[in-house]
Amino acid sequence: MSISASPITVTLPGGEKRTVPAGTSLRELLNGAQAIAAKVNGKVVDLSRPITVDCQIEPILPSSxxxxxxxxxxxxxxxxxxxxxxxxxxxxxxxxxxxxxxxxxxxxxxxxxxxxxxxxxxxxxxxxxxxxxxxxxxxxxxxxxxxxxxxxxxxxxxxxxxxxxxxxxxxxxxxxxxxxxxxxxxxxxxxxxxxxxxxxxxxxxxxxxxxxxxxxxxxxxxxxxxxxxxxxxxxxxxKRRDHRRLGKELDLFSFHPLAPGSPFFHPKGAFIYNELIAYIRRLYQRYGYQEVVTPQIFDVELWHRSGHMENYKENIFFTEIEGRDFGVKPMNCPGHILLYSAKKHSYRDLPLRYADFARLHRFERSGVLSGLTRVRSFAQDDAHIFCTPEHIEFEVGGVLRMVSEVYHAFAFEEVRFDLSTRPPKRLGDDATWDQAEAALAAALTGNGVTYRINAGDGAFYGPKIDIIVFDALRRPWQVATIQLDFLLPERFDLTYVSAEGTEARTVMIHRAVLGSIERFLGVLIEHCGGNFPLWLAPVQVKILTVTDSQEAYARKVHEQFLRAGIRSELDLRNEKLGYKIREAEVQKVPYMIVIGDKEVSTATVSPRGRKGEKIPPLSVEEFMPRLDAERVPGGAP
RNA sequence: GCUGGCGUAGCUCAAUGGCAGAGCAACUGAUUUGUAAUCAGUAGGUUGUAGGUUCAACUCCUAUCGCCAGCUCCA
Missing domain, CATH: 3.30.980.10 (Threonyl-trna Synthetase; Chain A, domain 2)
Structure with missing residues (x-):
């Protein structure tokens, strides 16, 4: 088409069509609008760009x-x-x-x-x-x-x-x-x-x-x-929610220069850490996982066979003793493989789901360490599923269901799924990768999950589904992961006896729901701004007395809470109520229980929420249902 | 690992070559207090570490460790 002054037809945003001479600029066509650029047939261009062919245009506003x-x-x-x-x-x-x-x-x-x-x-x-x-x-x-x-x-x-x-x-x-x-x-x-x-x-x-x-x-x-x-x-x-800052203020964890990148969890932080694990353990029972305990340090022979020496060496801590070289495990998979190989398996045994909360160590370059989100020492809610090819879709679906249950419980509203495909540095041949990538894609589609492709970002042994959550400030965090692996089973010759009585190659699925517990805790702290849901709060209620004279009654109430399984603390100090409230508030204790003479005489307590909400005086028995509703994962906020 | 910044009391921060300080926290005492800070006092330091320059170093120089922001890496 020649660029003559022949008239052309432009479709305006409202659907209106106008016939203008070729060479008319977008600026003239979108006159009066606050546009800073325009879209011509879906392509973003300058306003000064002349129109030379029939097209559809729309303005681009600065706020889009x-x-x-x-x-x-x-x-x-x-x-x-x-x-x-x-x-x-x-x-x-x-x-x-x-x-x-x-x-x-x-x-x-x-x-x-x-x-x-x-x-x-x-x-x-x-x-x-x-x-x-x-x-x-x-x-x-x-x-x-x-x-x-x-x-x-x-x-x-x-x-x-x-x-x-x-x-x-x-x-x-x-x-x-x-x-x-x-x-x-x-x-x-x-x-x-x-x-x-x-x-x-x-x-x-x-x-x-x-x-x-x-x-x-x-x-x-x-x-x-x-x-x-x-x-x-x-x-x-x-900045206010930064987990490094809140970790210090709430006395959850600290670091020491002599152990860079390796957090020390203080009692309150350790409580939450262990509670996260306890929660996942409870789910394991329902989702059919069996927990195992495996070694921390292996002869480098294992890492050679697994391919880690080839592909992951720069992240492994090594140690030598009796002239023998060992590597501290950066992942659980090879250990679980040895465990699987300890006996011969029938197809009737499968799928086997081995879970492990073992501590892992990965060397990370000093410049990349950051709070709990990038550490050298951590644990994962890790598990490896050993199954047959026919199991893949169902097993991946099971993990996807667990992921959705867990993220719902932590009030992460938005979750994104990425399918990460073969990286440049990898084990195995292309045919195997084709098969693995197709299997994961089928599992996602089969389970009704929409996803994006993240090309080249898979693990060296297989493609994976990365699950990304968005926190309260809408920042993305990669947490859960599901990785399909045909290669390690090959390398370690993992088999099962099929229904036909022949030996068949086992399939492995690596998966973690919280991912690194350390990292997840860091994300969770920022997500809730330190206001942990009641089931995770290290101190759930703090009893504050107005004067000394309520001490005996306060102790009785404290006992009552403890017997009901509520994590209660007493503040009997000789301080003004306002001072005690401020301190409990700063520590983000979910409920303050105020006890003065009024409460003693009526055998009640006056709870106060950490956001300042006052609850009228009521008995401990009357207050308990509210606590019970909140102290389960995903319970009322 | 690289570039830059920072490192002083448990925490947050002052002191720019000349006597290491404040607030909070801790401890002691007084105060008996009603929904976000009562008052007074006491104690707390090898200024990250190791060297150097200088009559004199928190301060200047070198190295080193750690932290922070990025880069690279990783996921």
Missing amino acids: PEGLEVLRHSSAHLMAQAVKRLFPEVQITIGPVIENGFYYDFKHERTFTPEDLEQIEVEMKKIVAENLSVTREEVSRADAVRLFHDMGEHYKAEIIASIPADEGISLYRQGEFVDLCRGPHVPSTGRISAFKLTGVAGAYWRGDERNEMLQRIYGTAFASDKELRQHLALLEEA
């Missing part, structure tokens, strides 16, 4: 997901322009949009300071006030390289060289600033207003640690100041 992306991408350019104005010697590299914001990497001799960031923000505001129009131009590869080379932007020239030959090269200009970019962008810098630079960090050129280190500045941008403020408030809330 696509609009935010454009806005943030343009903010990255805005920041780069400000940086170039303030530090002309800096070279620009790349500046993409990321979740919740953007960044731009610069080559700079020194690091940027917080004061630099403030200055850059001020300069950005100036450029916004200048309202420079942002224009796109397409250039030849040679011209682009020459342009950036002449400007001394060698990284940009290098990027052009890596763009596929069949792809056009476009530049975006705003005032004196020009950047290589695919776009699209806002029509002018004045359209960006709500932004904030949030941090600075080192980053490798092209993300490769062998390359030189660049300076990365992070920022975020929103359609309005209000949304920006809300986002910053969310970050503040996340």
Whole structure:
């Protein structure tokens, strides 16, 4: 179709069709709208883009997901322009949009300071006030390289060289600033207003640690100041809920420099830790698991046979004794395999579901350790299902049902399923992987689960289903996992005797529901902000007396709670009630039980919830049903 | 592991080359108190560790350990 002035038909957002001359710009067609870009036949483009063929168009508003992306991408350019104005010697590299914001990497001799960031923000505001129009131009590869080379932007020239030959090269200009970019962008810098630079960090050129280190500045941008403020408030809330901070404040766990990445659980933290395990144990009975206890340290021979020496060596702690090399287990699977091989199995025995809460150790590079979410020493609610190929779909379905029960009990509203496929570094042949991936996909579909494909992210021995939960602040966490494995059974020659009396290859399913207990606890702390549901709260009720004279009665009530299985604590100290309440409040105790002369004389208690709710005086017997309803997993909040 | 920042009392933080301090917590005493902090006093330190510079180091330098933000890795 030629680009003449022949009329073309444009379908507007309302469905209205208009006939306009070819070459009409989107800006004219979407006049008056607050659009910062537009979608033409589903593709996001600049407003200045002329229309040359019949199409359907719709405006992109700054607050839409696509609009935010454009806005943030343009903010990255805005920041780069400000940086170039303030530090002309800096070279620009790349500046993409990321979740919740953007960044731009610069080559700079020194690091940027917080004061630099403030200055850059001020300069950005100036450029916004200048309202420079942002224009796109397409250039030849040679011209682009020459342009950036002449400007001394060698990284940009290098990027052009890596763009596929069949792809056009476009530049975006705003005032004196020009950047290589695919776009699209806002029509002018004045359209960006709500932004904030949030941090600075080192980053490798092209993300490769062998390359030189660049300076990365992070920022975020929103359609309005209000949304920006809300986002910053969310970050503040996340800081308040940080499990490392709450872990210290609530006396749950700590770390010591002599055992980096290895948490010490204090009595209250250990209580919750053990309660999580106890909960899973109770479910195991119903879901048909058998718990086993297996060794911690194995001759490296085992890790050679399992393939861990080939694929996981850099994460294993090794030790040598009597001239023999041992590896501390980073996973339970090889141990469970030895256990399975201890006797001959019939198809009638299967499926066998071996559960193990053993401590695992994985060496993690010092720079990656973080609170409870990335540790070197941890336990999982791990289990391995040994079954026949026919069992796979049912077994995976069973795990999916358990996952859904557990996450419901912890009030995680949203759960996502990812099917992670073969990674580059793996054992086994492609045919086996094809089979395993297809089996997992069938199990998901067969159980009515919708999922996404996460290509290349499987374990080295098999594909897996990763289960991602979203916490109260809508942050994603990978917790549960289901991994299908045809390879370790092969390597260890795991068999069962089939109904036909022949030896058949066993199938293994690796699965964890909470995943690492440490990590899960960290996530849970942040999810509930330290306000544990009653069944997990280390102290469920705290009895607060108004004066000494209620001591005897308070002790009696305390006994009553203890006998009913309620975790009760007494605060008989000679302090004002307000002081005791504040302390219990700070410790996030679910119920404070106030006892004064009134309560003694009427044989009642006055409970107070940790959110401040007052419950009128009632007897312990009358209060108990409320506690009972709440102290079961998934019970009333 | 890499880049940068940080490391002072149990916790949160002061002290920029010249006497290591505050609030909270702890302990002692007074106060007998009604829904988020009563008052007074006492004690608490090899300033992460090891070296160095200096008349003098929390402060400057080197190394090292740990933590934090990222990167890379991992899941």
